Amino acid sequence: xxxxTQNPRYLITVTGKKLTVTCSQNMNHExxxxxxxxxxxxxxxxxxxxxxEVTDKGDVPEGxxxxxxxxxxxxxxxxxPSPNQTSLYFCASSPTSFSYNEQFFGPGTRLTVx
Amino acid sequence: xxxxxxxxxxxxxxxxxxxxxxxxxSYSGSPELFWYVQYSRQRLQLLLRHISRESIKGFTADLNKxxxxxxxxxxxxxxxxxxxxxxxxxxxxxxxxxxxFGEGTQxxxxx
Numbered sequence: 211x212x213x214x215t216q217n218p219r220y221l222i223t224v225t226g227k228k229l230t231v232t233c234s235q236n237m238n239h240e241x242x243x244x245x246x247x248x249x250x251x252x253x254x255x256x257x258x259x260x261x262x263e264v265t266d267k268g269d270v271p272e273g274x275x276x277x278x279x280x281x282x283x284x285x286x287x288x289x290x291p292s293p294n295q296t297s298l299y300f301c302a303s304s305p306t307s308f309s310y311n312e313q314f315f316g317p318g319t320r321l322t323v324x
Numbered sequence: 325x326x327x328x329x330x331x332x333x334x335x336x337x338x339x340x341x342x343x344x345x346x347x348x349x350s351y352s353g354s355p356e357l358f359w360y361v362q363y364s365r366q367r368l369q370l371l372l373r374h375i376s377r378e379s380i381k382g383f384t385a386d387l388n389k390x391x392x393x394x395x396x397x398x399x400x401x402x403x404x405x406x407x408x409x410x411x412x413x414x415x416x417x418x419x420x421x422x423x424x425f426g427e428g429t430q431x432x433x434x435x
Contacts, residue, residue, distance in 0.1 A: 313360075
């Protein structure tokens with residue numbers, strides 16, 4: 211089944227403890243992206259990648275890192291998580307970055323930083 | 325700067341009533357707009373795109389460049405339309421192209 215998967219789906223951690231949220235797609239998509247969803251703020255883009263080894267900052271990149279070593283994977287890294295990073299995180303992918311391409315979303319990862 | 329605005333965070337209507345979810349945008353280029361929907365416990369998914377000029381699940385949206393709006397409409401709301409709706413703007417920037425979302429509108433259709 212063509213899909214975007216994220217792991218873990220739920221995570222509770224403490225301030226300062228490094229964590230990684232994985233994202234993987236099996237559709238050979240070039241474009242991948244991370245968003246965070248917060249009440250009243252909607253979806254805000256954290257980072258995006260137009261292809262392997264090409265990543266760029268979105269609207270809210272502070273406190274996050276990403277890497278794109280292979281086409282299918284786009285992990286989100288929080289080196290030193292803080293409580294303001296408590297949020298619902300979505301990974302998405304599309305065939306290319308062109309406008310007519312629909313973005314396919316993962317199921318979301320709910321992160322709580324204490 | 326806020327590029328996509330959805331002024332209503334919550335919208336409640338009765339089954340069979342018309343519904344309109346508002347979306348306004350700010351963009352200097354030629355806009356390309358989308359509506360995404362997130363049903364309860366489901367993934368965010370594309371509902372429709374303005375370039376296709378299509379009607380999906382009875383919903384339509386017309387791009388009004390003069391008013392910089394892309395409102396989503398349905399003449400007769402159904403209970404299964406209850407969901408979170410996001411308006412999104414595709415932007416081309418020097419660093420790359422991407423999709424930017426509004427704040428979302430939670431639609432509740434009451435029986």
